[in-house]
Amino acid sequence: MPAQPLPDFSTSVRLKYVKLGYQYLVNHFLTLLLIPMIATCVLELVRRGPEELISVYNSLDLDVIHILCSSFVIIFVLTVYYMSRPRPVYLVDYACFKPAPSCRVPFATFMEHTSMICEDPKSVQFQTRILERSGLGEETCLPPANHYIPPNPTMEAARAEAQLVIFSAIDDLIKKTGLQPKHIDILVVNCSLFSPTPSLSAMIVNKYKLRSNIKSFNLSGMGCSAGLLSIDLARDLLQVLPGSNALVISTEIITPNFYKGNRRDMLLPNCLFRMGAAAILLSNRRRDATRAKYRLLHVVRTHKGADDRAYRCVYQEEDSDGHCGISLSKDLMAIAGDALKSNITTIGPLVLPMSEQLLFFFTLVGRKLINPTLRPYIPDFKQAFEHFCIHAGGRAVIDELQKSLQLSAEHVEASRMTLHRFGNTSSSSLWYELNYIESKGRMKRGDRVWQIGFGSGFKCNSAVWKCLRTVKTPVDGPWAECIHRYPVDIPEIVKL
Amino acid sequence: MTVSVETRRSRVTVYAKSTAPSLTPVKPGKTHEFTALDHSMSRHSVHLVCYYRQAPTVTMTALKESLCDVLSYYPAMTGRLVKNEGDGCGEWMVKCNDAGVRMVDARADTTLDEFLATATDEEERQLAYWEDVGSDPYLWSPYCIQFTDFKDGSMAVGISCTHFHADPTCVAVFSRAWSETHRRALVTCPPFFHPWAFYPRKNPVPSSPHLSEKSTIPPPLHPPAMSSVTFAFSASSVRQCLADLQLSNLSPFDALASLLWLQISSYKSASLGTAQLTLAVDCRRRMSAPLPLGFYGNALHFFGVKADLSSGWSHIASELNRHVSGIKEDDVWSSVEWLHERSKEKAFQMYGPELTCIAWDNVPVYNAEFSPGAIPVYVGCRIGNVQGEGLVVIMAGAPGEGEEARTVIVTLPTDLTAQIYRDEAILKYGPKIMFSPNI
Numbered sequence: 001m002p003a004q005p006l007p008d009f010s011t012s013v014r015l016k017y018v019k020l021g022y023q024y025l026v027n028h029f030l031t032l033l034l035i036p037m038i039a040t041c042v043l044e045l046v047r048r049g050p051e052e053l054i055s056v057y058n059s060l061d062l063d064v065i066h067i068l069c070s071s072f073v074i075i076f077v078l079t080v081y082y083m084s085r086p087r088p089v090y091l092v093d094y095a096c097f098k099p100a101p102s103c104r105v106p107f108a109t110f111m112e113h114t115s116m117i118c119e120d121p122k123s124v125q126f127q128t129r130i131l132e133r134s135g136l137g138e139e140t141c142l143p144p145a146n147h148y149i150p151p152n153p154t155m156e157a158a159r160a161e162a163q164l165v166i167f168s169a170i171d172d173l174i175k176k177t178g179l180q181p182k183h184i185d186i187l188v189v190n191c192s193l194f195s196p197t198p199s200l201s202a203m204i205v206n207k208y209k210l211r212s213n214i215k216s217f218n219l220s221g222m223g224c225s226a227g228l229l230s231i232d233l234a235r236d237l238l239q240v241l242p243g244s245n246a247l248v249i250s251t252e253i254i255t256p257n258f259y260k261g262n263r264r265d266m267l268l269p270n271c272l273f274r275m276g277a278a279a280i281l282l283s284n285r286r287r288d289a290t291r292a293k294y295r296l297l298h299v300v301r302t303h304k305g306a307d308d309r310a311y312r313c314v315y316q317e318e319d320s321d322g323h324c325g326i327s328l329s330k331d332l333m334a335i336a337g338d339a340l341k342s343n344i345t346t347i348g349p350l351v352l353p354m355s356e357q358l359l360f361f362f363t364l365v366g367r368k369l370i371n372p373t374l375r376p377y378i379p380d381f382k383q384a385f386e387h388f389c390i391h392a393g394g395r396a397v398i399d400e401l402q403k404s405l406q407l408s409a410e411h412v413e414a415s416r417m418t419l420h421r422f423g424n425t426s427s428s429s430l431w432y433e434l435n436y437i438e439s440k441g442r443m444k445r446g447d448r449v450w451q452i453g454f455g456s457g458f459k460c461n462s463a464v465w466k467c468l469r470t471v472k473t474p475v476d477g478p479w480a481e482c483i484h485r486y487p488v489d490i491p492e493i494v495k496l
Numbered sequence: 497m498t499v500s501v502e503t504r505r506s507r508v509t510v511y512a513k514s515t516a517p518s519l520t521p522v523k524p525g526k527t528h529e530f531t532a533l534d535h536s537m538s539r540h541s542v543h544l545v546c547y548y549r550q551a552p553t554v555t556m557t558a559l560k561e562s563l564c565d566v567l568s569y570y571p572a573m574t575g576r577l578v579k580n581e582g583d584g585c586g587e588w589m590v591k592c593n594d595a596g597v598r599m600v601d602a603r604a605d606t607t608l609d610e611f612l613a614t615a616t617d618e619e620e621r622q623l624a625y626w627e628d629v630g631s632d633p634y635l636w637s638p639y640c641i642q643f644t645d646f647k648d649g650s651m652a653v654g655i656s657c658t659h660f661h662a663d664p665t666c667v668a669v670f671s672r673a674w675s676e677t678h679r680r681a682l683v684t685c686p687p688f689f690h691p692w693a694f695y696p697r698k699n700p701v702p703s704s705p706h707l708s709e710k711s712t713i714p715p716p717l718h719p720p721a722m723s724s725v726t727f728a729f730s731a732s733s734v735r736q737c738l739a740d741l742q743l744s745n746l747s748p749f750d751a752l753a754s755l756l757w758l759q760i761s762s763y764k765s766a767s768l769g770t771a772q773l774t775l776a777v778d779c780r781r782r783m784s785a786p787l788p789l790g791f792y793g794n795a796l797h798f799f800g801v802k803a804d805l806s807s808g809w810s811h812i813a814s815e816l817n818r819h820v821s822g823i824k825e826d827d828v829w830s831s832v833e834w835l836h837e838r839s840k841e842k843a844f845q846m847y848g849p850e851l852t853c854i855a856w857d858n859v860p861v862y863n864a865e866f867s868p869g870a871i872p873v874y875v876g877c878r879i880g881n882v883q884g885e886g887l888v889v890i891m892a893g894a895p896g897e898g899e900e901a902r903t904v905i906v907t908l909p910t911d912l913t914a915q916i917y918r919d920e921a922i923l924k925y926g927p928k929i930m931f932s933p934n935i
Contacts, residue, residue, distance in 0.1 A: 101519040102564040108576070108595035109515050112635050138521040138594060147514045 023383070026355035087242070087284040089235045090292035091465065092179075095172035096431050097165045097251075097277040098478040099141035099422075106138045107131055107496055110271075117150045120262045130271045132493050135395035135416065139482075140274040140423035143255050151258045158194050158255040159203075165251055165277035166200065167207060173279040176476070179245075181208035186237050186246035187216040188230040190427055192456075194253035195220035204249065215241075223314065223455025224391060226250065227427035228463045231280070232299040238284040245285065251277035252426035259325035266325030272394055276425025276432065294449070294465040298350050302343040302460045310335045314456035326456075333400050339460035340404065340452070344379075347462050351384040351448075381405055385464070386447040388412065389433040391454050392419035401452070417486050422478070427453065432478060436486070439479040443471040507611070508622040508644060512601040515637070516560060518567035518574050518594065526592035528572035529580070530660065531694040532836035533794040535587065537659035538843045541880030543624035544656075544667045544861075547608060550649030551867040553678070556601065559643060559653065559866070562678035563599070569673065570687055572661070572792060573597055577633040587839065588633075588660070598637040600625040608650035612874055612930060617724045620876060620931040624654030650873075656880075659846075663794045664854070664877050665778050668861045673790075675864040685790035693787055693795075694832045701826070702833035706774070706800040711844045719883045720909040725917040726876065727906070727927035731898020736925055738900075741810050746817055748900050749890050753853050754813035756888050756906060759919050760851060761805050763912055764885070768805035774852040775801055777820060778859060779828050796854070797828050798846060820855060849884025856891045857902055871895060875903075876931070882907045 025032070045053070110131065115124050143164075145157035166189075173179065187210065189201040199218035204210070217233060219226055227250035234246040254273055259266050283292065304310035313329045329335075349357060356379040363377035381388075388411045390401050398419065402412045414433040418425075422432050430451045437443055447467040454460055474480060548554050567574055575592035602625070604611055611619070625642040638661050642654040655667055662670070673683045696702075729737075729752065737751040757773050779797040780787040787795060803815040846852075861875045874894055879887055886908035893901025906916060910933065916922070917932055 100561075102517070102561050104517045104519070104521075106517055106521065106594040106596065108593040109517055112595055112637075113515065115632075115635050149513045149515070152512065 023353070023355040026358060027353045029354065087239050088289070089238050089296040090283050090285075090288050090468070091294040091296065092245070092281040092283050092288050092292045093173065093177045094278060094280040094293075094431055094434075095169050095176055096279075096428065096435055096478045097169045097172075097275070098480075099165075099275050101139070101141075103141040103144060103147070103275065104139055105142045105147075105274075107136075107494065111496060113149055114270075117260075118262070123262045123264070123267060126264050127267055127271055128496055130268060132496055133395065134272060135398075135419050135490050136272070136274075136423050137420040137488070137490075139421055143253075143275050145255045146258060150260075151255075153256045153258055155196065155256070158253055159196065161255045161275070162191070162194065162200055162203065162251070162253050163207075165253075165275060166204065166249055166279070169249065169251075169277045169279035170204065170208065170247070173247075173281060177281055179247075179281060182211055183245065184208075184210055184214060184247045185241060185244035186234055187214055187249075188219065188234050188246065189217070189249040189251075190219040190222060190226035190230045191249075191251050191253055192221055192223050192226055192426065193257045194255070200249075200251075223457055223459065224252075224393060224424075224426045224429075225453035225455030225457075225459045225461045227278070227430055228299060228451060228453045228461035229301065229459075230427075231282070231296070231463055232301060232461075234282050235296060235299060238282060241284075243285050245281060245283040245288070248280040248282060249277065250280070250427040250431065252428070257326070259323060261319045261321050261323035261325060263319045263325065263327065265327040265329065266319060266323075268328050268394075269326050272424040274423030274425055276422055276428045278428035278431035280431065289468070292468055293471065294467055297448070297464040297466050298347065298462070299464075300343055300347045300350070300462045302339055302346065304335065304339045304342065304458045304460075307335075307458075310339070310458040313458050333396055335458050336397060336454050336460070337400060337404060339454065339458055340401065343452075343460040343462055344381075347464070348379055351450075351464055352379050352381070353383055356380055356383060378404075378406060381450070382407065382411070384448065385450040386444075387414070387434075387437050387442070387449045389430045389437075389449060389451040390415040391452060392416075392422075392424055392429040392433065393454055394424060395419065397454065413487050416490060417488070420488060420490055421482065421486070427455075435475065435477045436479055436483070438471040439473065439475045439477060439483040440486075441471075441473040443467050445470045506619050506622055507605040507615075508602055508619055509605070510600055510602040510622075510625060510642070514599050514601075515596040516563050516567065516599050516641070517596040518571070519564050520568040522571045522574065522592045522594040526571055526575075528575060528590040528592060528689060529691040530587070530589060531691050531793055532832055532839045533694050533796070534660055535839045536835045536843055537663070537794050537796075537846055538588075539845055539881055540659035540847055541626060542657055542659055542662060542664050542667050543621075543626065543654065543878040543880060544664065544671065545620065545623045545652055545654040545876045546671060546864055546872040547612065547652045547874045548650060548866060548872055549608065549870060550651075551870050553867045554651055554870070556643045556645065556651070559651075559678065560599065562866075563597075563641065563674060566670075566674045566677040566683075567597065569683070570670065570792070572687075572689060573639050573657075573670075577629075577636070577638065577660075590638075590661075595637070597639040597641060598627075600640060600642040602642055602644040604644050604646050604652070606646065607648040608646045608652075608873065611646065615931055616934040617931045618934055620726075621878065623652050624656045624878070626656040626880065629658075659794065659879070662792065663778070663796050664856055664879075665780065665789070665795070665859045666792055668859060668864075668875075668877075669790055671864040675866045678866050679868060685788065687792045688788045688790045689792050690787075691793065693791065693793070694836075696833045696836050697829055700833040700836075701830050702837045704831035704834040707798060707831055707834060709800075710774075710798075710846070710850075711838070713844075713849055715845065716849065716883065722882055722886065722907050723910045723913045723933040724878065724905055724907040725913050725932045726930040727904040727917075727922065728893060728897070728930055729902045729904065729925060729927045730893070731900040733925040733927060734898075734900040734902055741813055743810055743814055746813055748902050749855050749857050750813045750817045750820070752890055752902055752904055753855070753888065754809055754816050755922065756904065756916075757851065757853070758805060758809055758812055759921055760886065760888075760906075760908065760912065760916060763915050763919075770802055770804045772850060773801045773803070773816075774798055774850055775816075775820065776847075776852060776854045777823065778856065779823070782823060782825060782828065784825055797823065797831065798852075799823070799827065799831070845881075845883060847879055847882045847887050851885040851888070852882075853888040853890065854879075856889060859892070861892055862895050876905065878905065879907070885909075886912070 143161040201216040571592040575590040644652040
């Protein structure tokens with residue numbers, strides 16, 4: 001039987017090998033250059049023999065002054081180099097708040113309460129449709145005050161929720177790391193929608209009896225991406241303060257923000273936002289390098305607030321009945337895509353391997369100079385990172401990012417499963433996703449993680465971490481009891 | 497005859513309503529079907545109130561947590577009523593959609609002892625919050641649990657549910673399971689969901705002359721207002737009753753039920769003759785394949801007892817004894833099959849219009865210990881939507897009063913209640929009168 005001409009498959013396989021070869025060549029260019037050079041030098045030295053080397057050395061006519069000056073110059077340059085390097089920032093460990101199952105809000109309960117509280121049947125219908133397509137599961141939790149008919153959002157209840165979620169997370173972190181509260185040097189808390197006086201950071205200082213010279217900060221109003229902003233602030237402070245550690249708390253307090261009105265663009269947060277908090281311990285101490293889990297490589301912040309449309313895209317205001325709510329505009333996804341593109345443009349050169357950058361550069365040059373219709377090259381971020389933590393803002397956000405970054409289902413599994421199990425916990429969702437990846441035993445030493453957060457403003461922030469030690473399962477955390485049930489298949493629409 | 501009464505302001509205030517989910521999610525698609533007996537009870541509701549002294553583990557928050565825990569075993573309780581479109585019968589069934597049970601928080605402006613001594617019938621009713629099914633049964637919780645805090649830290653737990661789902665025994669067994677879950681002890685009577693327990697036999701003999709008669713009675717045009725009073729008989733008073741009857745082999749139930757029947761009838765009409773009393777008896781253990789105590793659903797058998805009231809108390813008591821001990825399993829099956837035949841028709845009044853009596857004293861109700869060794873101080877049980885001549889509930893008395901102690905809750909038309917709790921023949925035995933109407 002004559003050999004049939006191979007179909008396109010063969011050409012694509014050949015293309016794949018070409019691509020692989022190109023990547024190895026470009027990414028390891030320096031190594032490929034250096035090895036032959038070193039080999040040549042070594043051979044030359046061996047060939048010449050020790051007597052010839054000594055005679056070459058003597059012919060240089062070096063005396064003590066020369067040697068001292070050259071050593072001094074070398075040591076000076078090395079010292080300047082080491083002193084001007086940024087201090088490494090290590091993530092020693094982190095802990096996430098695990099809500100009690102009695103705070104659980106099954107879909108049926110949520111819809112029943114909504115029907116009883118909301119007078120407008122159209123709003124009830126709208127919220128049912130949102131919940132059906134939300135990607136949330138039956139185990140997401142709301143704070144106790146929101147379980148009442150109607151919800152009871154007093155300041156006392158909000159403080160109680162803050163104390164519950166924050167103190168649980170910090171207690172967990174103290175147990176895991178052996179951290180002594182009086183050794184905390186920097187405290188950064190971010191909680192967008194609840195900002196009492198004294199602040200939440202003062203509440204933590206009071207509860208744990210932190211030192212009087214602690215550098216504490218409370219970031220409020222900065223949206224769902226504020227978690228990475230706090231990390232950035234802590235990192236900057238750790239550059240200035242040697243031998244310190246920083247406790248970063250990311251949370252969102254749901255109690256005071258139940259929307260009582262009927263405007264559709266303001267009803268989404270009611271359906272999606274759930275209780276959650278994360279406590280993260282960062283350090284720049286050398287001795288923490290051995291026990292730290294991750295090292296912070298980059299933080300890239302992109303703020304599109306200069307554009308009016310982006311600024312008004314997530315906007316808190318009062319509706320015509322005087323009820324305060326957060327409105328999400330219809331072009332949220334478009335603006336998010338835009339912000340992401342800006343962020344990628346900045347982070348790309350920092351993290352992408354040279355092969356991808358060159359390809360992108362040549363395609364760009366080709367589009368500008370030769371042929372404008374050439375398809376723009378989307379760099380393959382899967383080569384820069386092993387794990388992706390995309391803010392679980394909603395199913396649409398994850399779908400959009402999966403499409404634009406060309407990620408596989410396994411890459412976005414952490415985000416989807418976090419949305420299913422915990423809902424949208426705002427700034428702390430990235431930490432629940434990281435915990436998912438660890439609980440699944442997928443985090444190995446040397447793996448790089450990309451955390452992407454989106455938030456009001458409109459901001460897109462990224463953080464890149466490198467794993468310093470393989471995380472062994474079972475991992476103690478919010479996923480401990482349910483990780484064996486995941487991943488689950490989340491249907492497009494859950495019929496309510 | 498209307499009596500103008502000065503109504504005292506109630507000391508019980510309800511201040512919050514919420515919903516308790518079960519701890520573990522229910523698998524989607526689970527349903528619970530009703531038996532013919534369940535369908536027949538749909539016009540009524542059950543209300544059980546347990547009173548507890550102050551204890552460190554018996555707080556509203558802790559009880560709510562353990563409630564969520566025990567609900568994981570009762571998926572039928574957290575479900576909602578839907579019509580069974582499946583096999584075209586269009587009957588009600590429970591879709592176990594994990595919606596949870598309603599919880600109500602309340603406070604009473606008095607101490608527990610003072611409440612038990614001075615509360616009115618109306619105030620006791622307010623300890624078990626209940627809302628009838630509204631316009632949309634799918635949004636209505638068939639169970640409602642009320643937590644009432646007293647001024648001295650004591651607590652009353654009121655469990656209300658529709659009689660459709662459960663009879664008083666079922667509710668009492670649930671409260672026991674809840675208390676065992678709260679104490680982290682083993683649940684001794686786990687729920688047994690088996691709607692086929694009362695499926696008609698292979699050769700059904702549907703016949704219930706008593707129930708057929710009841711179903712044909714038209715509902716009254718102007719049903720009179722009903723009120724209740726509770727008589728707590730101590731063991732010595734019950735022994736005195738039995739001694740006065742001078743008959744052996746009589747149980748406390750026979751003595752008390754016959755006494756009340758006689759006295760109530762004497763107030764209704766001056767001349768006494770042959771009368772009929774409807775008895776409701778729990779038949780879980782009377783079937784040849786006995787149902788476990790944890791059987792979830794209704795298992796009350798209704799039947800009529802005729803006796804000549806003019807023949808005296810002893811005769812009535814012995815007649816009651818004869819009928820109750822002589823219940824045949826065939827009769828139970830026949831009446832179940834009769835109900836099954838007419839299950840598609842609208843349910844009729846089961847408690848009423850004639851005088852009804854529930855023999856519930858053989859079911860232990862004082863075993864819901866939320867904190868070790870702390871049994872309820874008092875347990876009261878009411879039935880909702882009783883009409884006509886009234887209802888007498890005879891249940892076990894407080895353990896401190898002795899083994900033969902009994903609590904008798906009498907629900908009658910208001911003017912009859914006013915007379916019955918001053919009745920000499922009953923007061924002769926020195927029962928403690930509780931929760932009398934507001935007069």
